[in-house]
Amino acid sequence: MTVSRREFLRASGRGAACVGLGAAGTALALGRGAVAGELVWQIDPGKCVACGNCETHCVLQPSAVKWGHTHAMCGRCAFCFGYYDLRAGSAAHAGVEYQLCPTHAIERSYLGGPYFEYVIDEGACIGCGLCVKGCTSSGNGSLFLQVRHPRRGQRGAADGTCVNCNECAIARSCPSGAFVRVPADDPYPFGRQRGGGA
Numbered sequence: 001m002t003v004s005r006r007e008f009l010r011a012s013g014r015g016a017a018c019v020g021l022g023a024a025g026t027a028l029a030l031g032r033g034a035v036a037g038e039l040v041w042q043i044d045p046g047k048c049v050a051c052g053n054c055e056t057h058c059v060l061q062p063s064a065v066k067w068g069h070t071h072a073m074c075g076r077c078a079f080c081f082g083y084y085d086l087r088a089g090s091a092a093h094a095g096v097e098y099q100l101c102p103t104h105a106i107e108r109s110y111l112g113g114p115y116f117e118y119v120i121d122e123g124a125c126i127g128c129g130l131c132v133k134g135c136t137s138s139g140n141g142s143l144f145l146q147v148r149h150p151r152r153g154q155r156g157a158a159d160g161t162c163v164n165c166n167e168c169a170i171a172r173s174c175p176s177g178a179f180v181r182v183p184a185d186d187p188y189p190f191g192r193q194r195g196g197g198a
């Protein structure tokens with residue numbers, strides 16, 4: 001049985017959504033030496049419609065926006081709507097030409113039975129949102145987009161992460177008002193972990 005994103009988030013709550021965070025994730029959740037009261041940009045997955053602007057409107061190229069994946073919510077489908085183009089039909093082993101991701105940033109590994117697990121090569125993700133659109137429109141919405149923020153002691157841009165523009169160019173163009181300001185010491189308040197998973 002699969003659950004929708006809203007059901008998952010409602011049921012798990014913010015604290016429970018952090019279950020599974022490793023040491024790195026915990027360090028991220030505790031902040032990166034951010035100034036008290038500082039705010040940073042983040043995407044509310046409940047509002048994002050995966051329009052594509054996150055790829056093209058960020059001042060950084062590739063964009064500071066990348067995919068995320070709520071592994072606890074994922075159906076681990078053999079036919080993943082975020083991994084495959086619908087043209088692949090119901091094939092669980094369609095060729096690479098049927099993969100949705102234009103940069104082949106999504107890697108999958110076989111779990112046994114009809115199940116696969118999907119993880120991201122974050123360096124290859126350009127934030128186009130095609131996988132998110134596929135998962136939210138035909139799957140259960142466990143894929144989402146998030147602004148990646150610098151790790152502790154690092155600054156944005158150097159590692160391809162957000163430089164926290166005063167006026168985010170994506171926020172100005174976002175058609176659904178999904179860009180919101182969140183506390184810098186908790187930059188993933190929607191229960192997300194950098195690199196995918198929650």
Ligand code: SF4
Binds near residue numbers: 100127130
């Ligand atoms: S389809 Fe787009 S958003 Fe999804 S992993 Fe590939 S590049 Fe990133």
Ligand code: SF4
Binds near residue numbers: 059060064161163
């Ligand atoms: S604040 Fe700037 S760097 Fe960050 S996502 Fe928006 S445009 Fe990109």
Ligand code: SF4
Binds near residue numbers: 049054145175178
């Ligand atoms: S611009 Fe807004 S709606 Fe479009 S992909 Fe980015 S967050 Fe989602």
